[in-house]
Amino acid sequence: MSDNRYTTLNLGPTHPATHGIFQNVLTLDGERIIDTEQTIGYIHRAFEKIAERRPYYQITTLTDRMNYCSSPINNIGWHMAVEKLLGVKTTKRIDYMRIILMELARITDHLICNSVIGVDSGALTGFIYVFQEREKVYEIYELLCGARLTTNVGRIGGFERDFSPEVITKIYEFLDHLPKVLRQFEKLLLRNRIFMDRTINVGPISAERAMNYGFTGPNLRAAGVDYDVRVTSPYSSYDDFDFAIPVGTQGDTYDRFCVRQEEVWQSLKLIRNALDNLPEGKYFADVPEFYLPPKEEVYNKMEALIWHFKIVMGEIGAPVGEIYHSVEAGNGELGFYLVSDGGRTPYRLHFRRPCFIYYQALPEMIRGGVLSDAILTMSSMNVIAGELDG
Amino acid sequence: MRRDKKNLDSKFLTGKLKTRFTEDIIAIDEHSDMLTAVVKKEAIHEVIRFLKENESLGFTFLTTLCGIHYPDQELQLGVIYHLHRFSDNSRIRIKTFLPLDNPSVPTVTDLFSAANWMERETYDFYGILFEGHPNLKRILNVEYLDYFPMRKEFPLEDPTRKDKDNRFFGR
Amino acid sequence: MKTASYNKVDPPEGFTSPGIFATTFDKVVGLARKNSIWPLPFATSCCGIEFMATMGAHYDLGRFGAERLSFSPRQADLLMVMGTIAKKMAPVVQQVYVQMAEPRWVIAVGACAASGGIFDTYSVLQGIDRIVPVDVYVPGCPPRPEQIIDGFMKIQELVGKESLRRRYSQEYKDLLESYGIR
Numbered sequence: 001m002s003d004n005r006y007t008t009l010n011l012g013p014t015h016p017a018t019h020g021i022f023q024n025v026l027t028l029d030g031e032r033i034i035d036t037e038q039t040i041g042y043i044h045r046a047f048e049k050i051a052e053r054r055p056y057y058q059i060t061t062l063t064d065r066m067n068y069c070s071s072p073i074n075n076i077g078w079h080m081a082v083e084k085l086l087g088v089k090t091t092k093r094i095d096y097m098r099i100i101l102m103e104l105a106r107i108t109d110h111l112i113c114n115s116v117i118g119v120d121s122g123a124l125t126g127f128i129y130v131f132q133e134r135e136k137v138y139e140i141y142e143l144l145c146g147a148r149l150t151t152n153v154g155r156i157g158g159f160e161r162d163f164s165p166e167v168i169t170k171i172y173e174f175l176d177h178l179p180k181v182l183r184q185f186e187k188l189l190l191r192n193r194i195f196m197d198r199t200i201n202v203g204p205i206s207a208e209r210a211m212n213y214g215f216t217g218p219n220l221r222a223a224g225v226d227y228d229v230r231v232t233s234p235y236s237s238y239d240d241f242d243f244a245i246p247v248g249t250q251g252d253t254y255d256r257f258c259v260r261q262e263e264v265w266q267s268l269k270l271i272r273n274a275l276d277n278l279p280e281g282k283y284f285a286d287v288p289e290f291y292l293p294p295k296e297e298v299y300n301k302m303e304a305l306i307w308h309f310k311i312v313m314g315e316i317g318a319p320v321g322e323i324y325h326s327v328e329a330g331n332g333e334l335g336f337y338l339v340s341d342g343g344r345t346p347y348r349l350h351f352r353r354p355c356f357i358y359y360q361a362l363p364e365m366i367r368g369g370v371l372s373d374a375i376l377t378m379s380s381m382n383v384i385a386g387e388l389d390g
Numbered sequence: 391m392r393r394d395k396k397n398l399d400s401k402f403l404t405g406k407l408k409t410r411f412t413e414d415i416i417a418i419d420e421h422s423d424m425l426t427a428v429v430k431k432e433a434i435h436e437v438i439r440f441l442k443e444n445e446s447l448g449f450t451f452l453t454t455l456c457g458i459h460y461p462d463q464e465l466q467l468g469v470i471y472h473l474h475r476f477s478d479n480s481r482i483r484i485k486t487f488l489p490l491d492n493p494s495v496p497t498v499t500d501l502f503s504a505a506n507w508m509e510r511e512t513y514d515f516y517g518i519l520f521e522g523h524p525n526l527k528r529i530l531n532v533e534y535l536d537y538f539p540m541r542k543e544f545p546l547e548d549p550t551r552k553d554k555d556n557r558f559f560g561r
Numbered sequence: 562m563k564t565a566s567y568n569k570v571d572p573p574e575g576f577t578s579p580g581i582f583a584t585t586f587d588k589v590v591g592l593a594r595k596n597s598i599w600p601l602p603f604a605t606s607c608c609g610i611e612f613m614a615t616m617g618a619h620y621d622l623g624r625f626g627a628e629r630l631s632f633s634p635r636q637a638d639l640l641m642v643m644g645t646i647a648k649k650m651a652p653v654v655q656q657v658y659v660q661m662a663e664p665r666w667v668i669a670v671g672a673c674a675a676s677g678g679i680f681d682t683y684s685v686l687q688g689i690d691r692i693v694p695v696d697v698y699v700p701g702c703p704p705r706p707e708q709i710i711d712g713f714m715k716i717q718e719l720v721g722k723e724s725l726r727r728r729y730s731q732e733y734k735d736l737l738e739s740y741g742i743r
Contacts, residue, residue, distance in 0.1 A: 013653055014603060016632040021605050021650060041530035042650040043605050046546070046682040048515070049539060053546050061679065068607035084423070112610075131617035138614075148614075149703050150607055214452055214504025225476075232479045323423045324472060324481070326453075335454055337472070350456040352472075357454075360507045386606045389530055389647075531684060532649045539683055548683045 005029060009371070013042045019116055020385025024362070024374075031370045036363040040356075044389040051349040055314050056082050057156060057290065059349070064150040066353065067387045070109035070330040071151045072101045072141070077327035080235060081336035082156045084325045085318055086287065093281035094158045095237035096274045100171065101144075101153060102236075102327075103267040103274075107178070108137050109330030110218075110260040110267075113382040117257055118189055120379045121198050126185050133181055136174050143167045157291040158284030168275065175272055182264060190261065199253040203365040203377030210251060213364075214357040217332025219381055222259045223251030229328040243270050253380040260382075289316045314344045331355050331382055355387040399480055400425045406447065411437060426483040434469075434486045435496040441473055441482065442501055449473035449482060452498070455508040457516035459541050466490045467516055471498070494519040515540035591721040594638075594664075596626040598713075598720065601637035603657065605644030608671035611703040612643050620706040625713060634660040639716060640693070645673035646686045658693045659742055663728045666720065667695045668712055672702045694736055 007030075012023040023039040047066065051059050063074035076098050083090065090098075111134060115127040138148040143166060145153040154160070189195045205215075210223040220227055226247045230238045246262035248255030284291055288307050297304035310316050318340045326335035335352030358381065365381075366374040400420045407415060407427060414433035419426040429437050441449040453472040460466055465487035473482050488495060497520040498505045509520045510529040517538035520526055528535065537544060547554075573592060575584025600622075604612055615622050616630070631637040634657045646654055658667065669689050672678035675698040677687030689695060696719055699712035727733055737743070 013650065014632075014657060041528075041532075042647055042653070043645055044530040044647050044649065044684045045645055045680045046539065046684050049546050050680070050682060065607055068610060128618055131614060132619060135614065135617075135619045148705065149611055209503075211451060212503045214502065227476055232476065321422070322426075324453075324483070333453070335472075337454065337456060337470070339458065348456075348458050350454065350470075352454040356507060356511075357504050360504070544683075546683070547681050548687070551687065554681075 006034060011374075013039075019379060020383055020388065022359075022383065022385060022388060024378075026371070026374070028371065033366050033369055033371065033374055036366060036374075038359070038362065040359070041389050043385050045386075047351060047390045048349060051346055053345055055344050056318060056346070057311075059346070060154075061150070061152050063351075064152055065386055066351065066390060067109070067329055067331060067334070067355070067384050068149060069112050069384060070105035071149065072105040072153050073109075073327060073329045074334065075151060075153050076102055076236075077325070077329065077334055078336060079154050079156050080327065081323065081325035081338055082290070082318070083285075083287075084323050085321055085338055085340060086156075086290070087319075088157055088285050088287050090158060090236075090285045091281040091283075092237060092279045093283060094285065096278050097159060097163060097283065098154070098236045099238065099241070099274045100271050100278075103271045104137055104140065104171075104174075106330050107264050107267050108134050109382075110264050113330075113380070114189075114257055114260050115185070117199070117253070117376065117380050118195075120375050121195060123189060123192075123195070126188050129181055129185060133174075133178055136170075136177070140167060140170050140174065143170065155284065155291055157287035158282070160284075160292075162283040163278075171271065171275060175268060175275075178268065182261075186261065190258070196254060198372075199257060199376060199380070201250070202253045202369065202373045203380065204250050204252040205361060205365050206251060209361070209364065210358075213361040215332070215361070216354050216358070217328070217330070218256055218259045218263065219251075219332065219358055221245060222248035222255035224249055229326050229333050233326070235325075235327060241270055241273055253376050256380045317342045317344050318346075326352065329354060331384070331387065332358065351390055353387045353390050355383050356390065359383050359388055399478075403447070403480075403482065406444075407437070407440075410440060422483075424481040424483055426485065428485045428487070431486045431488055431495045434471075434484070435498060435501075437484060438471065438473070438498050439501055441484075447475075448477070449475045449480075451476060452502040452504050452508075453481070455498075455505055455512065457512040457518055457540070459516060461542050463487070464489075467493045467518055469495055469512060469518060488518065493517060494521055496521050497523040499523055514538070517541070587723075587725045590725060591723060595717040595720040598625070598627050598638045598666075598716065599629055599631045599636060600627050600639040600641050600713075601631055601634055601657070601661070603640060603642045603644075603654065605642075605646065605650070606673070608643035608674070608701075608703040611706060612641070612670065612709065615706040615709045620710065622710065622713065625710070625717065627713065634658075635662065637661055638665060640665065640667045641670055642667065642674045642689050643670040645671075645678060645680060646689050647684050648686050649684075651686050651689075651692050654689060655692050655740075655742070664720075664723065666697075666716055667693055668697045668699065668716055669695045670699045670701075670709055670712065671704060672700055674698075675700060678702060692740065693742075694740060 007028045009026045009028055013021040021042040025037045026033055027035045047062050060075050063078045064071040066074050111130045115130040118126040141151050145151050205223055207224040210220050226245050228245045243266045246259045248259050293304035293307055298308045320342045322339040324337045326333045332354030337350040338346055339348040341347040366377050404418050414430045417428040441447050451474040453474045455471050458468040468487045471484045512518050513526055514528045514530055573584050573588040669675045674689050677685050697712050697715045699708055701708050
């Protein structure tokens with residue numbers, strides 16, 4: 001388009017408002033956006049190729065780094081995919097522990113996304129308050145697995161250690177403290193006239209177009225379709241719990257903000273329910289081929305020593321087969337398509353990354369709007385570069 | 391009860407697909423975790439359109455689209471589509487295999503806009519050409535990359551790297 | 562305000578007299594520069610989130626003078642590269658570095674920026690020191706905020722002790738020439 005009326009503006013790849021590195025070359029008529037050309041791949045780390053060369057338990061570290069704002073969901077999703085291939089049944093205790101962790105991770109992901117929508121519209125305070133809450137969740141993760149951000153939590157078949165009493169106390173404290181901060185955050189933004197003017201009718205998408213584009217997660221629910229993987233194909237005992245799925249009407253930025261905010265409240269309810277009713281039982285399932293035996297047994301029993309050797313030296317293969325398993329990650333349906341040929345590494349592992357799929361709808365969503373609306377739309381879609389490029 | 395419903399559905403689906411596309415379906419596998427059908431590449435667009443637009447089927451959501459490479463088979467490259475029906479949470483997997491010297495298959499971008507970038511990613515990784523795609527160029531790798539990295543013959547590591555000794559790094 | 566419970570930093574060596582403090586020029590300039598570094602957060606992936614935590618209220622990088630983040634390279638002193646740099650991104654990093662005005666420093670935060678990290682693949686640049694000269698490396702995946710602050714304090718040490726003529730020296734010019742930066 002070499003018409004002299006139109007300006008070409010390069011947004012990215014390094015830009016303070018694009019949270020992650022991806023490039024949008026905008027064609028503008030004054031301040032109205034005519035068209036966008038997107039370039040991604042600036043952080044392509046070849047996860048799918050790496051996964052063909054790593055044993056099953058080493059791939060967990062790769063899944064951490066996809067949507068790094070909510071790593072436990074990716075980790076646990078991957079473990080569940082391998083357990084589906086192996087045909088392993090986990091105990092109720094493991095399922096409830098997984099629910100608690102996944103919902104904690106979902107809370108942190110939505111908190112970042114919503115506070116960053118605030119930052120992009122000029123309200124920096126909410127971001128600072130919310131990051132304090134993330135620090136509390138980091139402390140819980142540290143007690144569980146030692147790491148703050150890229151957690152690598154859990155094992156194929158369960159967890160490496162049980163929830164200690166300190167963890168449970170900390171989670172209860174977090175559940176008691178977060179509602180106050182959330183209410184303050186909502187008072188700042190939710191019914192704020194300026195925020196509402198900036199976000200209502202900005203970047204809308206209809207439900208039909210959203211489904212055609214393969215949207216899932218809060219973006220799809222904001223458009224009006226109540227599809228949530230936790231409800232349609234329940235995994236990890238989610239069907240024991242009663243929680244609501246917030247759904248929007250127009251699919252604009254305000255709806256996405258509200259849907260995420262309400263999901264945080266629902267997650268808090270879920271965690272409290274799971275923690276109050278945490279059943280007794282073992283924290284690991286019976287998968288000797290993949291679950292490392294405890295060190296006391298390795299030093300004392302022959303069988304445990306042999307299993308330990310085989311697992312660490314990588315002589316154990318998974319059964320032949322192919323499965324597709326999906327979980328509800330912070331951004332939508334995170335799927336794992338795993339093809340195994342009996343070896344110690346997957347033959348093919350394809351990650352169905354929600355960000356990659358819905359980001360291609362951005363040109364349609366921002367066409368006709370102004371530049372500042374485009375920034376808000378991008379940040380409300382919660383594009384995480386690690387998941388986009390993979 | 392749920393198991394029976396799955397069997398009922400997969401028999402119904404298998405029946406409908408076989409009656410409509412008798413010679414184009416090479417295999418149907420009902421014992422995997424979801425109904426899997428292997429289809430000839432010429433018919434893939436019609437099969438997916440049939441699955442999407444037929445009222446009794448209605449698989450209106452394309453979950454994912456990926457490629458695969460089996461160097462030992464005669465038709466080495468493959469494209470795998472996962473479709474989903476929200477109303478009763480059924481999933482179906484369609485596979486099609488292509489020869490290495492002419493890996494081209496019709497695009498499904500006109501049915502699902504989600505396939506746009508997914509097909510570009512498959513082209514980027516495997517070199518599978520999608521006929522009719524609006525913008526088939528590399529999406530994740532650099533433009534000047536002259537090979538298709540996910541094919542099995544290429545290594546994971548950077549082949550031009552000089553400072554890592556392969557003997558110590560277990561390659 | 563109790564004075565006994567915090568460390569007082571000694572002033573630089575110099576001649577003191579009522580109303581007068583005389584010292585060498587480079588010590589004063591170093592002191593001023595090191596306590597007012599304006600970083601450019603080049604955050605690409607997970608280390609970027611840890612950087613956001615470092616800038617937050619809990620770990621507060623602003624105490625060290627880095628309160629004002631500059632996203633424009635023209636106004637930045639320190640290029641903090643945090644996260645994996647893919648080969649597609651490498652020219653962008655070099656372009657951003659070239660646009661910074663002297664004196665400029667580079668800190669590579671995280672294993673990916675320092676050496677490619679866990680991603681030994683065909684698409685990831687194995688360390689940004691292949692394209693820009695790096696002053697401090699902070700290992701970790703991701704490094705804890707305390708480690709990032711430690712790296713930042715090492716940069717402060719380097720900035721405080723740097724000679725005023727270093728950027729005009731032949732050695733520095735040869736260093737930039739070896740990276741192809743003119």
